[in-house]
Amino acid sequence: MNTTKIAVVGVTGLVGQMILKVLAEREIKAEYFFFASASHAGEKITMHGKQYVVEVLTPGRVAEIKPDFALFAAGAEVAREWAPRFVAAGATVIDNSSYFRMHPDVPLVIPEVNLATIKQHKLIANPNCSTIGAVVALAPLDRVYKIKRIVYATYQAISGAGKNPHFKFPIENNVLPDIDVRMPDGNTKEENKMIHETRKILGRNDIAISATAARVPVANCHCVAINVEFYRQPDLAQVKAILTQATGVVYCDDYAVPTQASGHNEVYVGRVRLDSAQPNTLNLWTVSDNLRKGAATNAVQIMESLLA
Numbered sequence: 001m002n003t004t005k006i007a008v009v010g011v012t013g014l015v016g017q018m019i020l021k022v023l024a025e026r027e028i029k030a031e032y033f034f035f036a037s038a039s040h041a042g043e044k045i046t047m048h049g050k051q052y053v054v055e056v057l058t059p060g061r062v063a064e065i066k067p068d069f070a071l072f073a074a075g076a077e078v079a080r081e082w083a084p085r086f087v088a089a090g091a092t093v094i095d096n097s098s099y100f101r102m103h104p105d106v107p108l109v110i111p112e113v114n115l116a117t118i119k120q121h122k123l124i125a126n127p128n129c130s131t132i133g134a135v136v137a138l139a140p141l142d143r144v145y146k147i148k149r150i151v152y153a154t155y156q157a158i159s160g161a162g163k164n165p166h167f168k169f170p171i172e173n174n175v176l177p178d179i180d181v182r183m184p185d186g187n188t189k190e191e192n193k194m195i196h197e198t199r200k201i202l203g204r205n206d207i208a209i210s211a212t213a214a215r216v217p218v219a220n221c222h223c224v225a226i227n228v229e230f231y232r233q234p235d236l237a238q239v240k241a242i243l244t245q246a247t248g249v250v251y252c253d254d255y256a257v258p259t260q261a262s263g264h265n266e267v268y269v270g271r272v273r274l275d276s277a278q279p280n281t282l283n284l285w286t287v288s289d290n291l292r293k294g295a296a297t298n299a300v301q302i303m304e305s306l307l308a
Contacts, residue, residue, distance in 0.1 A: 004030040004307065005067040007091065009082065010074025011045065011054060012036040014163055015096055018296035019071055020045065022265075026300060028307075033065050036074075057082055067091045069303050073295070087122045092306060094124045094299045098189075101125040101197060108200050111301040112248040113139040124302055128190070129294025130154045130213065131197040133286045134224045136267040136293070140246040141239065141282075142202055145230035148280070152194050152211040154179075155223040157258065160215075160290045167215065177214040188213060221258030222290045229281040236274055239282065243269050248293070261287040265297045 006023075010016045011034040024047065032047050034054045043054040055061060057078075062085050070086040072079050076099035083093045083100070100106040100123060107117040108125045110132055118124060127135070134152060141147070156179060158165060167176055180189035187195070191211040199205050216223075243251040249267050250256070256268030267288040275281035288294055 004069070005033065005065060006030040006303075007033040007035060007062075007065065007067040007070040007086065009035045009057065009070060009072045009078065009086075010096075012040045012043070013073055014159060014291055015073035015295045018291040019073055019300065020047065022292065022296045022300045023047070026304070028300070028304070033067060059085060062086055062089050065089075069094065069306070071299050071303065072096055073299075083123060092122050092124070092303075094126060094302050096126045096295050096299060098128065098193060101127065101193070102200065108197060109302055110135055110139075110201055110298060111305055112136055112246075114201055114203070115302075115305055118302070118306070126295065126299045126302070127197050127201060128193040129160055129288075129290040130156060130190075130222050130224055131194050131201070132294050132298055133222055133267050133288035133290070134194070134226055135198055135201050136248050136288075137243065137246070137269045137284065137286050138198075138226070138228060139202060140242050140249075141228070141230070141234070142204070144238070144242060145232055145234050145280075147202070147204065147207050147228055148231050149208040149229040150198065150210070151227040152191075152209070152213075153225040154190075154194070154211070154213045155216045155218070155225070156190075156213060157216065157218045157220050157222055157290055159220045160222060160294075171215060171217050173217065175214050175216050177212060179213040179215055187211070218258050220262045220289060220291065221287055222294060223258065224286045226284050226286065227275060227278075227281060228284070229275075229278060231280065233280050234274070234282055236272070240272060243272065255285055256287040258287060262289050263292070264289055265293050267293060 072095040190213040252270035255270035271285035
């Protein structure tokens with residue numbers, strides 16, 4: 001019997017550890033190969049009752065194991081160097097870093113939104129964690145009303161900054177509206193990710209988008225306040241029905257908070273209301289676990305669709 005081979009690159013980081021948890025929860029049986037930096041080499045990981053040893057990446061080892069899938073959670077530089085090597089060895093790579101997201105020949109995928117774009121691609125990019133949480137809610141509304149403009153304001157958890165985050169100011173009792181490096185247009189890189197990734201995932205380069213991204217003193221789960229203008233007036237009852245029925249969405253009559261969404265794979269959506277100051281416009285609030293749906297679960301869902 002042929003056994004699926006799955007490599008996880010960056011297995012000891014926050015996203016890598018969550019990938020392990022999601023793989024175990026979803027009982028994906030495979031032969032596993034785990035990779036991390038030299039400081040973690042030799043560490044042992046148990047998956048489905050079998051013990052594996054964490055390895056360091058080498059070209060020879062990648063060529064030797066010839067994995068069917070490689071889940072990357074190791075950052076842009078590692079992805080740039082090693083993702084093509086895994087593809088050359090026959091693997092389908094699903095990368096959590098930002099490196100390949102805007103490459104025109106690499107699909108940027110949320111399974112609930114644009115799974116069909118995968119086609120025969122061997123390299124697939126996982127979107128930004130805040131983008132995923134927002135677009136899962138926006139996509140079903142775009143199909144019905146067609147989005148004209150979006151204004152995002154994100155409230156992003158500390159876990160989104162990695163295991164040992166460093167901030168310009170103390171995060172305790174503070175809000176830092178400055179995630180990632182500042183770009184020439186005045187936006188931060190994180191803000192531009194949300195702008196460009198939303199357009200690519202929805203296949204809608206015509207949407208006008210503005211974003212402000214802030215880090216807040218919350219352990220886990222990103223929140224996004226969304227003001228979205230459509231080409232026609234949305235019906236509030238229909239909007240709520242659409243969100244209630246949408247795959248991957250938990251619609252809340254009131255609102256959700258991070259302590260509710262943490263540990264769950266769905267995007268929670270609430271505070272849905274018409275904008276009294278602007279026609280054809282809605283306000284809504286999304287909350288999602290940035291390590292799960294915002295990273296690990298989304299990647300595993302993509303792989304599951306290919307396994308199926």
